[in-house]
Structure formats: structure tokens, C-alpha cells
Amino acid sequence: MRIAIIGTGNLGSSIAKGLIGNKSYTSLYLSDKNTANVDAFNTLENVTVTNDNLLAVEQSDMIIFALQPKHINSVLESVTHLITDRHTVMSVAAGVEISRIEGIVGGDKHIIRVMPNTAISIGKSMTCLAANTVAQDRLVLAKDIFNQLGTTMVIPEEQIQAATVICASGIAFWMRLVRATTQGAIQLGFEAHEAHELALQTCYGAASLLKESGKHPEEEIDRVTTPSGCTIEGLNEMEHQGLSSSLIKGINASFEKINQLKKN
Numbered sequence: 001m002r003i004a005i006i007g008t009g010n011l012g013s014s015i016a017k018g019l020i021g022n023k024s025y026t027s028l029y030l031s032d033k034n035t036a037n038v039d040a041f042n043t044l045e046n047v048t049v050t051n052d053n054l055l056a057v058e059q060s061d062m063i064i065f066a067l068q069p070k071h072i073n074s075v076l077e078s079v080t081h082l083i084t085d086r087h088t089v090m091s092v093a094a095g096v097e098i099s100r101i102e103g104i105v106g107g108d109k110h111i112i113r114v115m116p117n118t119a120i121s122i123g124k125s126m127t128c129l130a131a132n133t134v135a136q137d138r139l140v141l142a143k144d145i146f147n148q149l150g151t152t153m154v155i156p157e158e159q160i161q162a163a164t165v166i167c168a169s170g171i172a173f174w175m176r177l178v179r180a181t182t183q184g185a186i187q188l189g190f191e192a193h194e195a196h197e198l199a200l201q202t203c204y205g206a207a208s209l210l211k212e213s214g215k216h217p218e219e220e221i222d223r224v225t226t227p228s229g230c231t232i233e234g235l236n237e238m239e240h241q242g243l244s245s246s247l248i249k250g251i252n253a254s255f256e257k258i259n260q261l262k263k264n
């Protein structure tokens with residue numbers, strides 16, 4: 001598969017790292033106005049780092065547009081004359097609907113909205129996908145590629161905004177929980193580096209337990225909360241302070257914001 005990434009900022013460079021780690025391409029074009037994040041990849045076999053978006057589109061079949069919503073229209077407009085039936089146009093731009101992309105490149109073109117997260121750089125993304133009518137038959141190929149970089153789920157386009165909040169913004173939400181745990185551990189007397197390691201491995205263990213056992217979180221919580229013990233004391237205090245409620249409210253605030261982006 002000949003892949004191009006247009007826009008190699010935070011997410012585009014993460015996708016590039018994941019693809020390179022996995023060698024999931026026959027050729028990879030990385031195009032940006034400022035290629036600083038990916039310059040080091042230019043020496044790799046079959047990887048081209050360029051400022052030339054047109055060259056990247058011409059030389060590729062699958063094009064991932066990893067641009068901020070405010071830049072995507074103008075970049076699509078500048079390459080649209082080169083987009084043909086062989087291309088699959090992929091966009092990761094939050095809040096940018098397929099209809100907007102169709103309005104620029106044409107409704108007869110193959111378009112897939114892809115919503116990965118930055119863990120794609122280490123092959124651990126949760127990536128959601130939604131395709132326009134024409135591109136339904138290309139979802140298999142898209143899943144093949146993104147499954148090598150984590151896990152995928154095909155969802156209706158209406159749910160992509162929600163998936164953006166849960167999975168893409170979600171990386172930041174989980175990071176903040178790790179940091180807060182670290183701060184607590186430092187207060188209890190651990191050195192910062194120790195606190196970080198304790199928080200991280202415990203977080204990893206919790207996620208792995210759920211993933212490998214398939215159990216509901218409350219079932220695992222019941223196995224930890226000794227009657228009259230310290231865990232239930234801490235959990236109840238966290239809930240009195242609004243832990244679950246604040247997470248749910250934050251997710252909803254994020255969702256409201258992304259729906260505003262959609263209207264811009």
C-alpha cells in the first residue's frame with residue numbers, strides 16, 4: 001500500500017511512527033510545511049519526507065490528512081484535481097464531516113474518517129472508522145492497516161464525534177488521572193520517579209486485567225475492597241468529591257465543544 005500523510009504534527013507524526021514501526025506500506029510520503037517532526041525518517045527505505053503535498057498525493061493511494069480543522073479545506077482544495085478513483089482520502093480532523101470533504105473532492109471519491117489516538121505511535125491506538133457510501137468496500141483494507149497499529153471499530157459517522165472524545169481526547173484524560181495518582185503518591189512519601197512508576201504500572205495492570213478477563217470493572221473492584229478496609233474508604237471519598245460525576249461532565253463538555261467545531 002502506498003500511503004501518504006499530509007500534516008506531520010502531533011497526530012500525523014504518531015501515525016508515521018506506528019506505520020514505520022510496523023512497515024505497513026510499500027511507500028510512505030510524509031508531507032508538511034514544517035517537516036521537523038519527521039525529518040529523521042527521510043533516510044529510511046521507501047520513506048520520503050517532503051514539503052510537496054501534490055507529490056505526496058500523486059505518488060500514493062491512501063492519503064491521510066492529519067491537519068487542523070482550520071487548514072483542511074484549503075489543503076484539500078489545492079490537491080483535489082489529483083484525487084482519482086484509486087485514492088482513499090482519509091481524514092483525522094476532529095469535527096470535520098464527510099459531507100464537507102465530499103463538497104471539496106466530490107461525493108464520488110472514496111472517503112474514510114479515521115479517528116485514532118496518539119498511542120498509534122506504539123501500535124496501541126483505539127481507532128474508529130466511518131466511510132462514505134462509495135468507500136464502504138475499502139473499510140476492510142483500512143481496518144487491515146489500522147489493526148496493525150492497535151484495535152479498530154467501524155462505527156456510523158454520527159458517532160465519530162463521541163469516539164473522538166472517548167478515544168482521542170481520552171488519552172489526555174487518562175494521563176491526567178495518572179498524574180493525579182502520582183501527586184498523591186508523592187504526598188504519601190514516594191520520590192517523584194517512584195510515584196510515577198507505581199501509578200503507571202498499576203494503571204497498566206488495571207487496564208490489562210479488564211482486557212484479558214473481559215470482566216466488568218465493578219467485579220474487579222469487589223475483589224479489592226476488603227470490608228471496612230482502606231480501598232472502599234478511599235473510593236467512597238472520591239465519589240463524595242465527584243470522581244465519576246466530574247469525568248462524565250468533562251466528557252460531555254468535550255462533546256459539546258466538538259459539536260461546535262463541526263459547525264465552523
Ligand SMILES: NC(=O)C1=CN([C@@H]2O[C@H](COP(=O)(O)OP(=O)(O)OC[C@H]3O[C@@H](n4cnc5c(N)ncnc54)[C@H](O)[C@@H]3O)[C@@H](O)[C@H]2O)C=CC1
Pocket residue numbers: 006007008009010011012031032033034053066067068069071075092093094095115116117118168169
Ligand atoms: N493530537 C491528537 O491527539 C489528535 C488530533 N486529531 C486531529 O488531527 C488533526 C491534527 O492534529 P495535530 O496533529 O494535533 O495538529 P498539529 O498542529 O500538531 O499538526 C498539524 C500539522 O499540519 C501542518 N500543516 C498546516 N498547514 C499545512 C499545509 N498547507 N500543508 C502541509 N502541512 C500543513 C502543520 O505544519 C502541522 O505540522 C486535527 O484536526 C485534530 O483534530 C484527532 C485525534 C487525536
Ligand SMILES: O=C(O)[C@@H]1CCC=N1
Pocket residue numbers: 094164165168169
Ligand atoms: O483536542 C482536540 O481537539 C483534538 C481532537 C481530539 C484530540 N485532539
